[in-house]
Amino acid sequence: MNTIIFSALWGVLMMYLGFIVKKQKSATAFAVLGLIVLLIVNWLEYAGVSIFTIDMQGMLRYNRVSLVFLLITIFSTLVYFLLSGSDIEKFGKSSSDYYALIFFVLTGISIIAGFQSLLMLFIGIEIISIPLYILAGSEKNNLKSNEAALKYFLMGAFSTGIMLMGIAFLYGDAGTFYVEGINLGLGKITPMLTVGMVLLMAAMSFKVSAVPFHFWTPDVYDGTPTVFTSFMATIVKAAGFFAFFRLFENAFGNLHADWEILIAVIAAFTLLIGNITAVFQQSIKRMLSYSSIAQAGFMLLGVFALNIYAKQGLILYFAAYSLATLGIFAVLAKFKDHSIEAFNGFAKQYPLVGFSMLICILSLAGIPMTAGFFAKYYMLIAVIKYGKMFWLVILGILCAAISVYYYFKLVQAIYFKEAGQREEVVFPRSFELIMLANAILIIILGIHPDWLMSLLYM
Amino acid sequence: MFAAFDNFPSLLIWLPLVAGVLSFFIKKEGAPRNISLISSILSLAIVIASLIFSGQQYSALNQVSYIWMPGLGSGFGFILDGLTKILCLLTAIVFPLVLLIINRDEYKNSNAFYGLLMLTQCGLMGVFMATDALVFYFFWELALIPVYFLSSIWGGEKRIKATFKFFIYTFIGSLFLLIGILYLYLKTPHQSFNLAAFYNLRLNAPEQHWLFFLFFIAFAIKMPIFPLHTWQPDAYEQAPRPVTMIMSSIMVKMGVFGLIRWLLPLFPLAIKDYNTWIILLITVGMIYASLIAIYQDSIKRLIAYSSIAHIGLMAAGIFSLTEVALEGVILQMFNHGINIVALWIAADFLERQTGVTQISQLGGVAQKAPKLTVFLVIAAMANIALPLTNAFVGEFTIFNGLYKFNPWIAALAGVSIILSAVYTLNMIKNIFYGELVPATTDVKDIGKTHVLVFSIITLLVFVVGIYPSPIFKIIQESTAIVLNKYGSL
Numbered sequence: 001m002n003t004i005i006f007s008a009l010w011g012v013l014m015m016y017l018g019f020i021v022k023k024q025k026s027a028t029a030f031a032v033l034g035l036i037v038l039l040i041v042n043w044l045e046y047a048g049v050s051i052f053t054i055d056m057q058g059m060l061r062y063n064r065v066s067l068v069f070l071l072i073t074i075f076s077t078l079v080y081f082l083l084s085g086s087d088i089e090k091f092g093k094s095s096s097d098y099y100a101l102i103f104f105v106l107t108g109i110s111i112i113a114g115f116q117s118l119l120m121l122f123i124g125i126e127i128i129s130i131p132l133y134i135l136a137g138s139e140k141n142n143l144k145s146n147e148a149a150l151k152y153f154l155m156g157a158f159s160t161g162i163m164l165m166g167i168a169f170l171y172g173d174a175g176t177f178y179v180e181g182i183n184l185g186l187g188k189i190t191p192m193l194t195v196g197m198v199l200l201m202a203a204m205s206f207k208v209s210a211v212p213f214h215f216w217t218p219d220v221y222d223g224t225p226t227v228f229t230s231f232m233a234t235i236v237k238a239a240g241f242f243a244f245f246r247l248f249e250n251a252f253g254n255l256h257a258d259w260e261i262l263i264a265v266i267a268a269f270t271l272l273i274g275n276i277t278a279v280f281q282q283s284i285k286r287m288l289s290y291s292s293i294a295q296a297g298f299m300l301l302g303v304f305a306l307n308i309y310a311k312q313g314l315i316l317y318f319a320a321y322s323l324a325t326l327g328i329f330a331v332l333a334k335f336k337d338h339s340i341e342a343f344n345g346f347a348k349q350y351p352l353v354g355f356s357m358l359i360c361i362l363s364l365a366g367i368p369m370t371a372g373f374f375a376k377y378y379m380l381i382a383v384i385k386y387g388k389m390f391w392l393v394i395l396g397i398l399c400a401a402i403s404v405y406y407y408f409k410l411v412q413a414i415y416f417k418e419a420g421q422r423e424e425v426v427f428p429r430s431f432e433l434i435m436l437a438n439a440i441l442i443i444i445l446g447i448h449p450d451w452l453m454s455l456l457y458m
Numbered sequence: 459m460f461a462a463f464d465n466f467p468s469l470l471i472w473l474p475l476v477a478g479v480l481s482f483f484i485k486k487e488g489a490p491r492n493i494s495l496i497s498s499i500l501s502l503a504i505v506i507a508s509l510i511f512s513g514q515q516y517s518a519l520n521q522v523s524y525i526w527m528p529g530l531g532s533g534f535g536f537i538l539d540g541l542t543k544i545l546c547l548l549t550a551i552v553f554p555l556v557l558l559i560i561n562r563d564e565y566k567n568s569n570a571f572y573g574l575l576m577l578t579q580c581g582l583m584g585v586f587m588a589t590d591a592l593v594f595y596f597f598w599e600l601a602l603i604p605v606y607f608l609s610s611i612w613g614g615e616k617r618i619k620a621t622f623k624f625f626i627y628t629f630i631g632s633l634f635l636l637i638g639i640l641y642l643y644l645k646t647p648h649q650s651f652n653l654a655a656f657y658n659l660r661l662n663a664p665e666q667h668w669l670f671f672l673f674f675i676a677f678a679i680k681m682p683i684f685p686l687h688t689w690q691p692d693a694y695e696q697a698p699r700p701v702t703m704i705m706s707s708i709m710v711k712m713g714v715f716g717l718i719r720w721l722l723p724l725f726p727l728a729i730k731d732y733n734t735w736i737i738l739l740i741t742v743g744m745i746y747a748s749l750i751a752i753y754q755d756s757i758k759r760l761i762a763y764s765s766i767a768h769i770g771l772m773a774a775g776i777f778s779l780t781e782v783a784l785e786g787v788i789l790q791m792f793n794h795g796i797n798i799v800a801l802w803i804a805a806d807f808l809e810r811q812t813g814v815t816q817i818s819q820l821g822g823v824a825q826k827a828p829k830l831t832v833f834l835v836i837a838a839m840a841n842i843a844l845p846l847t848n849a850f851v852g853e854f855t856i857f858n859g860l861y862k863f864n865p866w867i868a869a870l871a872g873v874s875i876i877l878s879a880v881y882t883l884n885m886i887k888n889i890f891y892g893e894l895v896p897a898t899t900d901v902k903d904i905g906k907t908h909v910l911v912f913s914i915i916t917l918l919v920f921v922v923g924i925y926p927s928p929i930f931k932i933i934q935e936s937t938a939i940v941l942n943k944y945g946s947l
Contacts, residue, residue, distance in 0.1 A: 368599040381530070384644050393640065397633045404629055408622070416610045416618050450527055 002041035002051050003070055003110040010034040011103030018094040027096040028085040035078045042070050059117040066113040068315055068455045069242050073109055076235050076322040082434050083330035087227040091138055101131035109239040117177045118167045121243060128236060129156045135228040148223025155216040159206030166199030179251035197252055207240040210300060211269040214293050221289035230329030233292045238318040241299050245314060249306055256306055263304045264389055271297030271395060275402040285338040287406060294403055295321055298379050305382035312453045313378025319452060320363055320371035327360035327438050334425045340409060345419025352432045354414050359439035365407040366400050371445035466508040467522045467536035470583045473497050478576030481569050490572035498553040505550040508538050531650035535589035540935030544788055545586040545715055548795040552707050553579050555911050556700045559803055565612060574604040585712050591639045591651040602628055609697040620692035627689045631679035638672035656724060663727045670728035673721050680713030681769045684743020691762040703802045706765050707795040714791055717776050718940055726943040733777040741870045744770035748877035755816050757805040760885060767874050768794050774871055775856035779944055781937055783859020788933045790852030797849060800837035800915045807904060812897040817885055822894035827903040831890050833912035838886055840919045842879045848922035
């Protein structure tokens, strides 16, 4: 509850800040300050101190998992601001507008983190989506950015429509918007319930870009200015998954045996198509958008298994995936040419940033000693412990092998190839250090993932 | 994580790890080199100490188990038993030797180079000592990644392609291994990764059959066994010298070790069904590799193919399921590791002196470099298992076991030994004797460091060859456990 109000407030403050403060640097500083405040109030709530008590009629309820999820979200956003703040400043006259939009997205994520009612889910997802449409089109003079915004908007609106229809069907069947009420009423499967559930599943698959609802992803990610792709592909995606998991755990948990096959098929195709298509990409940005589909396939395994390991694993996965992808995108955002060849010999020129990027790539590829390994590992364990469909585990591992191929093409470029022509970019010292800190954090999570997951039980 | 440094296994992990990380951050000229050398010599001292303090009363010194992830049933478990001691001894001997040989070399970014070498050592030690499947997998990968970088950055001309092939091969293999480990983990009663818990599993025959292949493929790629060997000659040729030595002397043993520690005790039913076929496959592969070796003109590729043949013999010995052969295999792992380093050092020395690696372009080196010739002839004799050398003891014992298993197969495998004599002696004849050729007119003899290293190797060759019983005593600590499931079948 604290984070909803504070992030909304801070967003409004950021909007007005544009009138008062003209210096771009101070906008970034203020935004970082805002995130620190959010971290603190979130921590307070975690410790049991609620600053506001508002009677929500039980439509929002926060437990440990939601608060840890919010912690990861806010922390990743902080990393994102620190890494990419200077690139956000380059957009338009007043960067504080963009920061305000991102704070509004965080408000939406805070709502999603605690929703107990389908209405809240809907509102949360809308609050997340609308600022993103604007961010996607923020490069007004670029046709691709406009295309991305329009595509994203149309697709988003379409999937929201589907979601609303699903909610309406469910309401018709259960007579309530409360997820618990729906779950309790799941005695027998009625046609109306089935239609509602499948529609919701489709809508959520849109949001997390699962196959076959993934077609918008590469174009939108590619067209959107890289700084904002970074945010969309990580934090927002994690939020989508959190909503997915929470919805299916709380509202349809009793019917798990009936819908698991659907999710299993979606997950399998997402893994396959994401990984195989990523192999053929020439641009790092496009490769990362397909890799984000592939990673979504892994996270879907968690939704499939729906047990305690999946819950822990998803939390770890959000952190591992967000930190690693943010790191790579932050570097990409500094360059105009995103082809893999453009990064030949990168590490020779920028040893520190190159090394940090390497750790991020290794983590995405799921190499042991990095957070990505345990993230993937927990997903597989979750499926194993669930005890059905062992073939998903084998498929997951095979896809991980494929993913190593395209991730390591990038490693080869930055480490082993001779340097070619590249734009001159000077990384500020602070950027290098934050990248390094990010990499070290990934390694720490890779050696001791328990430190993050124990937060769920403290 | 590690609570203390009070026992040998954790020291053997920590020492190279700390040395490696230190090397990364010290930019001073020569410092990383010295740190690595000192750390590797200390590792050797620790292994020797563990050989001395090895009785029952010292078991606390040779075992580690710390809780790592209690929720998952995994802990940092390490052990130094007979099998492990031999391999750790090999690792601990080979690293200082290699570091001595490259002591004078200049490497670009030497801090990273030595750092990665030390991390490799850490990974190897971890693989050999792990008693927890997850930890084993962790170190299995940890040994692979630094080697990948070492070869790709400091390797030869075609390094990127060759190394990538090697990496993809082994990585896919290890993913198969991971599937197998996860399945076994699920089967254990209290969901644990512990080796003892794995040993106690009762798996039915169909399970064992497909799990066997998951594990076997991973190990077979690493060794490598025909027909999964195609990465090896390219990778050896393109990797930088010290890495080639470490890969061929120690890293291939990871696969053999995996067979003994993980595969054999876990899937007795499957192995009983498949072992004849696998031995046949291996034997065919051995002869095939030996025949290719005869026609190789490049010294490096010749050694690589000869290695395939020798490793094949070890694998065949393991699948013969006799205790004699198993003891021979463990001893032979050590011997082969020592001997092949000598061959690589000689090949490397010649390459640097003459600039060519083709046997046909060399000749008459014995006139110019008598010391090198003596040492290399000894190493070559050891490679073809002449009596009095270490490999004779090892391979003779293996053949003994193979013969018990099936005389015909033993005879077939024996052909590859004859072939190995053909190509080794041929190589020696062409390189060292005959007329001097333009490339070899300016060859100088080996320096003091090389003499020292070769002397150590030669000493080991003869000591083990003449008086192997102390080593057999160490080996016997663990052979019985490996085969105890086969007695009742």
